[in-house]
Amino acid sequence: xxxxxxxxxxxxxxxxxxxxxxxxxxxxxxxxxxxxxxxxxxxxxxxxxxxxxxxxxxxxxxxxxxxxxxxxxxxxx
Numbered sequence: 001x002x003x004x005x006x007x008x009x010x011x012x013x014x015x016x017x018x019x020x021x022x023x024x025x026x027x028x029x030x031x032x033x034x035x036x037x038x039x040x041x042x043x044x045x046x047x048x049x050x051x052x053x054x055x056x057x058x059x060x061x062x063x064x065x066x067x068x069x070x071x072x073x074x075x076x077x
Contacts (some may be wrong), residue, residue, distance in 0.1 A: 003076065004077055005073070009070060009072060009073065009074050010074075010077070012070055013067065013070050013071065013074065016063060016066055016067040016070060017067060019063050020060070020063040020064060020067055023056060023059055023060040023063055024060060026056055027053075027056055027057065027060065032046065
């Protein structure tokens, strides 16, 4: 059983990494760099995610947790 997990785990990590990168790149940035350089962008802190943006945000969190768990399992094995 452990040998099967060791054989499949690298492929799972590769797939999770591609999905995680895609999910991060698909997210829209609402503010840009204007707030970092002192422009007035007070509404960016009060943005509410709705619809597909919320689904993508939650999927990114789930993918990140799954990737971290797979890396931890690879460390143990």
